[in-house]
Amino acid sequence: MQRTSVNVFPFECAESQLALADKLLTLSGQRFQKVFFATTGAEAVESAVKFAMTSTGRTDVVAFRDGFHGLSMFSSFMTGNPFWTEALRWKPGNVHHVDARNFAALEDTLASRKIAAVVFEPVAGSSAAQHWTADTASRLAALCRSTGTKLIADEVYCGLGRTGTWFGIDAIGMDVKSTEASAVPDMIVVSKGLTGGLVPLSAVLMNDGDFDAVFGAPGKAKVQGSTFGGNRLAMQCGLIVLDLVERGRLVENAAAMGALIGERIAARFDSRVTLHGKGLALSLKLDARLDRSMTDVWLDLIDGGVLAMPNSAAPDSLRLSPPLIFGVDEVEVLIDRLDEALQP
Ligand SMILES: Cc1ncc(COP(=O)(O)O)c(C=O)c1O
Incomplete structure (x- = not known):
């Protein structure tokens, strides 16, 4: 070199x-x-x-x-x-x-x-x-x-x-x-x-x-x-x-946790929430028929200790960028908090 x-x-x-x-x-x-x-x-x-x-x-x-x-x-x-x-x-x-x-x-x-x-x-x-x-x-x-x-x-x-x-x-x-x-x-x-x-x-x-x-x-x-x-x-x-x-095999972890988040969201929310992205470069999309706005969900998630971020280019979506050390327990917390945030 x-x-x-x-x-x-x-x-x-x-x-x-x-x-x-x-x-x-x-x-x-x-x-x-x-x-x-x-x-x-x-x-x-x-x-x-x-x-x-x-x-x-x-x-x-x-x-x-x-x-x-x-x-x-x-x-x-x-x-x-x-x-x-x-x-x-x-x-x-x-x-x-x-x-x-x-x-x-x-x-x-x-x-x-x-x-x-x-x-x-x-x-x-x-x-x-x-x-x-x-x-x-x-x-x-x-x-x-x-x-x-x-x-x-x-x-x-x-x-x-x-x-x-x-x-x-x-x-x-x-x-x-x-x-x-x-x-x-x-x-x-x-x-x-x-x-x-x-x-x-x-x-x-x-x-x-x-x-x-x-x-x-x-x-x-x-x-x-x-x-x-x-x-x-x-x-x-x-x-x-x-x-x-x-x-720490964190690249592999990002792939596995991304897949797990996808499975857990599909199982818990059906079509109410869809997940887009790759690995831990993720975005949540809410079904337009839901009573809750993306801003409501975002603020509730923040209150629940989940850092998510609105998208400047996609107002109907929330960016999720968990750290690469994200684990199974944290996935469960994310899913529970999301469930709470979706309640009318
Ligand atoms: C894809 C992409 N490019 C460039 C930048 C700019 O990086 P920085 O804020 O370090 O200048 C960002 C920051 O969010 C980004 O996401």
């Missing part, structure tokens, strides 16, 4: 940076060869977009309506829901929004050959845990490949175990370890779970080609950098968290 860090290029990087980068690349089955460290999810998503723009020489970006990519200036505008930007009196001219899985619109937009990157969430956090399927995701990847567009998976929410697989793309059947270039995104962005939410840290996993286009020579390394990117505290924290997740 190259022993230099882009943040202090061209000096050697710290052992802990190498170790964490190595760990992430190993988890990806060496599908990627380089890691760029940043601090927040939004910063890493924007970094990936800058890398795509530099690598392709193109100017524009496609994101999906109802997606969420963070609230820094550019990522706010990649976020498809106008809720986040309507108070602003400006918008960039190079972000195009397409309805998720509207391939006719995608093909039209990508045909312009102006698009540097398509940014997508394999399993979305803020739009009712909507997810791509093996079919639609591979169609998206193939379309990007045939038009020279970089495909960026924003796994800030769904990555590193939450979906019951290490990467969200695996949960939707894309297979991060595939040897077929067109079957996997060009870059994957991870963050939140990397330090268990404790220390700000995000990372972009990328391939040699895109990395070299940006950082290939000392004079080139101007496109992106971050004072705190790769800081030692975050590196150590990332190493410890990934080790705990691995040793």
Whole structure:
């Protein structure tokens, strides 16, 4: 592995940076060869977009309506829901929004050959845990490949175990370890779970080609950098968290507990409540005929000690993101509290 860090290029990087980068690349089955460290999810998503723009020489970006990519200036505008930007009196001219899985619109937009990157969430956090399927995701990847567009998976929410697989793309059947270039995104962005939410840290996993286009020579390394990117505290924290997740078999636990929650909800509530998502990246939907509003249920759940979250892009749904250590007892508490919250 190259022993230099882009943040202090061209000096050697710290052992802990190498170790964490190595760990992430190993988890990806060496599908990627380089890691760029940043601090927040939004910063890493924007970094990936800058890398795509530099690598392709193109100017524009496609994101999906109802997606969420963070609230820094550019990522706010990649976020498809106008809720986040309507108070602003400006918008960039190079972000195009397409309805998720509207391939006719995608093909039209990508045909312009102006698009540097398509940014997508394999399993979305803020739009009712909507997810791509093996079919639609591979169609998206193939379309990007045939038009020279970089495909960026924003796994800030769904990555590193939450979906019951290490990467969200695996949960939707894309297979991060595939040897077929067109079957996997060009870059994957991870963050939140990397330090268990404790220390700000995000990372972009990328391939040699895109990395070299940006950082290939000392004079080139101007496109992106971050004072705190790769800081030692975050590196150590990332190493410890990934080790705990691995040793505790928490990815497997996320898959098992997600399945159990699904079974328990189907058994207790029939069609009154449906569960969507993958692993522990979940969303509850209430039957429209129920007397209780989603807000009533949400507030009752909070009172009962269950943290759930309304969805900006799906007001009839409640986001559930239990920690990866969630166990059988906690599932029973969740089901009981939900039952109480549904009482008229
Ligand atoms: C999918 C996704 N992308 C990007 C972000 C932005 O991350 P941050 O708040 O760390 O900037 C989030 C945060 O919720 C997210 O869920």
